[in-house]
Amino acid sequence: SILTICPPFSCPPPSATMPTYLEMTKAALLALKDRSGSSNSAIKKYIEANYPGVKFAQHSLRAALKKGVESGMLEKIKASYKLTEKAKTVPKKVKPAPKKKPAVKKPKAAPKKKAAPKKKAAPKKK
DSSP: OOOOOOOTTTSOOOOSSSOOHHHHHHHHHHHHOOTTOEEHHHHHHHHHHHOTTSOOOHHHHHHHHHHHHHHTSEEEETTEEEEOHHHHSOOOOOOOOOOOOOOOOOOOOOOOOOOOOOOOOOOOOO
């Protein structure tokens, strides 16, 4: 099949709902789970199968892979790409600490007098 490539300035700008090629690549690598990494063509097939609304552009994928390697998100192994440990960990959203209500101070009660110690009972005589 012949790939249709958009001439300059004729491609529509990416919509807000369409994920970036780097995000699609990350999803592909997580889904494919190849120990030695996934090839360019495997990533392409995954994107075409799972993102039907995207008009695939090889040059955009190539640029995303290059950017991912430079940023440290992807690792290139021969002709395959693999996610680094940094990219696998999902950044946890920090929840703001719940505001504590100021404790209501109770007035101190008057100190109680200690009870007199009881005398020990005398040992019983036999």
